[in-house]
Amino acid sequence: MDGRGAHVIVVGNEKGGSGKSTTAFHLATALLYKGYRVATMDVDSRQQTFTNYVKNRRRWAEAQGVSLPNTLHFHLPRPRGDSIRENQKYEFELFGAAIAEVEDSVDFVLIDTPGFDTNLARLAHSMADTLVTPVNDSLVDLDVIVRFDPATGEARDLGQYARLVQRARSERLAVDGHTVDWVLVRNRVSMLASRNSRTVQGVLDKVAMKLGCRVADGIAERVIFRSLFPYGLTVFDPLDETILGGLPPMSHITARQEYRLLLDSLNLPSRKLAPIDGQRLEGAANDVRPVEAQIA
Template sequence: MSGRTAHVIVVGNEKGGCGKTTVSMHLAVGLLRMGFKVGCIDLDHRQQSLGRYFANRRAWMERSKIDLPTPVMVVMQPSSAELKAQAVAQEKAGLTALLDHLSGQCDFVVIDCPGSDVALARHAHVHADTLITPINDSLLDLDLLGRLDPVSWELNAAGVYANLVWELRRERRQAHRSGIDWLVTRSRLSALTDRNKQKMAEILPRMSKVLGFRLSDGFGERVIYRYLFLWGLTVLDMEQAGISMGTSKSNQSAREEVIALLHALWLPRVNERLDRL
């Protein structure tokens, strides 16, 4: 890894349905539109959500004759080894080799992890320069980060995912002598204010100081994020897309959310190029 030049961004969380693929897709396209070379790796060989997203993008480009920025996209395939230990070793070695290869041609590599605790996802975390963890704005999702007292709302213990990140951070420091910048984002935010939303706003900043992550708003609960999948598009493509999606206030707000997340990530050479979006 000492000779690697690409900045590795891992989008991970052990819970499904929190918006990891949506974040990965918009992040990759945002970086491409700023002029960076980007590689993407989908570790979920079964669902292949990010791989399918970019496949839809290539299909729409061919159909509409519109040239959209597209990364180098790779879906990791599972090992065919019969022994589990051998399969895990082969998959880890394959991911390391792929990262080394993409680093030679990319400025950034975005890795979309499955919503479960698998060895390959853990190995990806060890390679992360930046880790993004989207969580839905609910106490159920919050439990993966920390266990709360139901009366005092104080943090009793780290959750299973926070413990995993702590363990993998230590492994990374031992292997690579560098840490992981961990950003937790609140996804699917509702425009309405309720008690749950207020509690999340109170608890997460306190929790971040103990568990060692930075905090940022993510993407709101907007139809446009789900609507664009079939075309392989993002909210950053709407002016060039070739389909009528309107210019509503909600769609403009979605675009601003993506730019705000890119700004919050503190990625090298990114903030100076945000005006290109």
């Protein structure tokens, strides 16, 4: 890639329900279809939505006898010890082992984080080259990033998540001289123009200037994302009538284009480690393994 191994993409936001797992899975799948080697990691040991997405995909493909591109996937379990210090040490070792295993053998590592502050989430953010933060198109959901004056739209104070990101960026800069490219992504955007939508966009533009990040065009609210989760499928996969109950609607095609535009806006490095043939890509990592199995 750029001489430093795999490019690490972290999808994070401390606001639950912001669409992190759906965004992460679609970005990973889009990169697979572009021919990149991709490893994924789920550090939300409580909900494991991303891991369930991966499992659903492999179970459905096996049941249907079809081949789909898959990532090499890791899920990190939650330590059960009584000592917080020992638990954090254990998490650090597992996280480091997973990164070390793939950093020189894949093009991208994509990490999904929980909607709350954890030690693993902080570790992931400190490793990010690109940080993608989905933000629901609502003023209520902006408070973890910035607290603002509702009358003027001016930022009054940073929210707790923005503080976490700023610390991670400072630490990264001190360690290797690189900064984290932070991209705010409007999610579940209403397809109808509204005063709220314009206000959210205005606030995000001001936040981006204040925090030194970027705002990317978002993803509209679409039923198809909820429909595809049980199958572990994305809008990039070939879909037929047995899944959708009919031909793909225009919303499916539009959603795919929205994610393509989002991927383009991330300005990710494009050089691959080596050409990948279809068979190797489709057969990659056919099971989901906890990290303990990797380092035993």
